[in-house]
Amino acid sequence: MEPLSQQTAADRIIKTEPFESASKATWRDYIEITKPGINKSNLIATFAGYWVAAGIHSFQLVTLLITLLGTALVIAGSCTLNNFIDRDIDPLMERTKTRPVAGGRIKPAVALWYGISLTVLGLLILAFGVNLLAAILGFIGSFVYVVIYSMWLKRTSTLNTVVGGFSGAVPPMIGWVAVTSHIDLNAWALFLILFMWQPPHFFALAMRKAEDYRAAGIPMLPVVKGAAETKKQTLFFTVMLFFSSLLLFFTGACGWIYLVLALILGGIYIALAWKGFKTQDHEKWAKQLFFYSLIYLTAILFAMVLDVTIYDLIQML
Known part of the structure; x- marks a missing residue:
């Protein structure tokens, strides 16, 4: 693989603000900058964490809605701040060059204060509407994403994907502590599933967009170490995910329905990861893996909810 340029994206555009001719932002831009797709998947994870902890018996609609609102605002604010931080590198990538700040529709200063306001509001809602622990978890997740990932590791290390995954694994824990007010082995099991x-x-995404990342000087694993190493690490994490997903059964949080579905979903994921070693069509393999990763996440969270719901209904009969 060709080495990354010694001149980083920040070196090339830093201190430039090509936003003087910015077009007027619409309300859609203020939604887009919060990355609603990421927010939606994280809220599903938050709901799953809440439902596994509460089930039918301890379910409280108001608490759930406040938890989802606070979490959504923290995620929205953090994603907005990510857009602000990445305003120098987003214009260099096809995938991101039309984002509201990169495209010049929202000024950087506006994005900065919009992101801070959403984040702070979300943390306050979690602290006073749910509990302090939920707010602390929200703050940690936001800090990791905005400061450690966006401002530091994304630009300096291939570990960016792994360490940045910490923030994405926090939402189900927030859902769990909204019910229990404490972190236990079940909460960590939920964390590990999302973390692994x-x-x-993201390795699959990076394989598909390697040239984009190379152009922006972002040290993603496929860019720095190539496809072979990326496939090895992909297999490693899918195996770790497989075993992590079984923990909820052994802690007693979920039952046999969940276990069977987790075994099937995880087995398919490992098979797809292993398939990468047997093909030279990296683009096709990465596309398949990326698509399945979305199916897997939705399905494993659904499996948790389904299992707890059926078990509770049986108990009520």
Whole structure:
């Protein structure tokens, strides 16, 4: 693989603000800058964490809605701040060059204060509407994503994907502590599933968009170490995900329905990861893996909810 240029994206555009001719932002831009797709998947994970902890018996609609609102605002604010931080590198990539700040529709200063306001509001809602622990988890997740990932590791190390995954694994824990007010082995099991899911998901994306990342000077694993190493690490994390997903059964949080579905979903994921060693069509393999990663996440979260719901209904009969 060709080495990354010694001149980083920040060196090339830093201190330039090509936003003087910015077009007027629409309300859609203020939604887009919060990355609603990421927010939606994280809220599903938050709901799953809440439902596994509460089930039918301890379910409280108001608490759930406040938890989802606070979490959504923290995620929205953090994603907005990510857009602000990445305003120098987003214009260099086809995938991101039309984002509201990169495209010049929202000024950087506006994005900065919009992101801070959403994040702070979300943390306050979690602290006063749910509990302090939920707010602390929200703050940690936001800090890791905005400061450690966006401002530091994304630009300096291939570990960016792994360490950044910490923030994406926090939402189900927030859902759990909204019910229990404490962190236990079940909460960590939920954390591990989301944490182990993210590297193979983003490795697949990085394989598909390697030239984009190379152009922007971002040291993603496929850019720095190539496809072979990326496939090895993808397989490693899918295996770790497989075993992590079984923990909820052994802690007693979920039952046999969940276990069977987790075994099937995880087995398919490992098979797809292994398939990468047997093909030279990296683009096709990465596309398949990326698509399945989305199916897997939705399905494993659904399996948790389904299992707890059926078990509770049986108990009520």
